[in-house]
Amino acid sequence: MQENESTPVSVLIVEDDRVTRLSLSLAIERNSKLKLVSAFDSVQPALTWLETNSVDVLLTDLGLPDGSGLEIISACAQRYPECAILVLTLAKDDDTVFSCLRAGALGYLLKDARAMDIADNILRVMAGETPMSPEIARKVLAQIRGEKKIETTPGNITPTEDVLTRRQTEVLELIARGNSYVEIAGLLFISVATLQNHIKSIYRKLSVHSRGEAVFEAQRRGYFQPERREIERGDS
Numbered sequence: 001m002q003e004n005e006s007t008p009v010s011v012l013i014v015e016d017d018r019v020t021r022l023s024l025s026l027a028i029e030r031n032s033k034l035k036l037v038s039a040f041d042s043v044q045p046a047l048t049w050l051e052t053n054s055v056d057v058l059l060t061d062l063g064l065p066d067g068s069g070l071e072i073i074s075a076c077a078q079r080y081p082e083c084a085i086l087v088l089t090l091a092k093d094d095d096t097v098f099s100c101l102r103a104g105a106l107g108y109l110l111k112d113a114r115a116m117d118i119a120d121n122i123l124r125v126m127a128g129e130t131p132m133s134p135e136i137a138r139k140v141l142a143q144i145r146g147e148k149k150i151e152t153t154p155g156n157i158t159p160t161e162d163v164l165t166r167r168q169t170e171v172l173e174l175i176a177r178g179n180s181y182v183e184i185a186g187l188l189f190i191s192v193a194t195l196q197n198h199i200k201s202i203y204r205k206l207s208v209h210s211r212g213e214a215v216f217e218a219q220r221r222g223y224f225q226p227e228r229r230e231i232e233r234g235d236s
Contacts, residue, residue, distance in 0.1 A: 008032070008033055008034055008035035009033060009034050009035065009056045009057060009122060009123065009126050010035050010037045010055045010056045010057070011028050011034055011035065011036050011037065011055065011056065011057045011058075011059060011122060012037055012038055012039070012040075012046070012049070012050075012055040012057070012058050012059065013025060013028075013036065013038075013039040013040070013059050013060075014039075014040045014041075014042075014043075014046045014058070014059070014060040014061060014064065014069060014072055015039070015041065015059075015060070015061045015088065016041045016042060016061060016063075016064050016065055017061075018041070020061075020111065021039055021041065023115040024039075024059065024088075024115050024118060024119075025039055026115070027115035027116050027118065027119040028119055028122070030119075031119050031123075033123055034119060034122060034123070037053070037055055038053075041064075041065070042064050042065050042066045042067075043064050043066045043067035043068070043069070043071050043072055044066055044067075046060070046072050047071065047072060047075055050072070050075055050076055050079060050080075051079075054079075054080050054083070055076075055080070055083055056083065056084065056126065057083065057084045057085075057086065057122050057125065057126065058072070058073070058076050058083055058084070058085045058086065059086045059088055059118070059122070060072050060073065060085070060086075060087060060088065061087075061088055061089055062087060062089045062096065062100070063089065069087065069089070069100075070099060070100065070103050073085050073087070073100060073103040073104050073105050074103045074104060076104065077103065077104025077209035077210055077213075078104075078209060081203060081209045081210070084106050084107075084122075084125045084126060085104055085105045085106055085107075085210065086105065086106065086107040086108070086109060086118075086121065086122065086125060087100045087105045087107070087108045087109065088109050088110075088111055088118065089108075089110070089111060090110065090111050101210075101212045101213065101216065102213055102216065103213075104208075104209045104210040104212075104213060105210065105212065106125055106210050106211055106212050107121060107125055109121060127180050127181070127182070163205070164202065164205060164206075164218065164223055167188070167198060168198055168201065168202050168205075169218070169223050169224055170188060171184060171188070171195065171198050171199065171202065172202065172214060172215055172218045172223065172224065173224050174187060174188075175211050175214070175215060176215045176219075176224075181195055181196070199211070199214075202214055202218075206218060206221075
């Protein structure tokens, strides 16, 4: 995993189309802030590689010759929860989109995007943003707005240690709005390190592996709704 800002962001590509794979590889190699560590064209070699290697960013297709990219997403999210997973595909149907997000994907990009734009999105996700193609973002927003509100009461969350604190809920609300880690830390007057500790605790309490999955699960449990509210400051 990336250790400091001067260390290039390591990227793993899984894409079966040779032309697309080469185009992405070149875009990443030409960016001094990125480092291509490997590129595969199918599921099994990628899963084998992930058994002994970690990476900052996984960029994967879904429709692969020997299976689904969802297998790679799930395996990577479970083994390396800090890895940022981006899906690159032509699929736009709702079931596919949300299956990827719930499996651990953080961003969802369509293949019609330019390779250089995708390289820029990799840097955006490392800065704490959640890049999505506009069409996919609209689907996610529609799903969030359409989710049935679930009331959370002391009676239906029993283990005290599994209940999100007010600060953790605020963190998730800001993540849902698309704020970067640096922006969230500034808004809440805490350090980025403290913020990362909050996020790790959130993942543990909600049994999730990614920011997108955490937002979905917190909303499902009724911790917050998508409408904006004022963030109380000064409480850490």
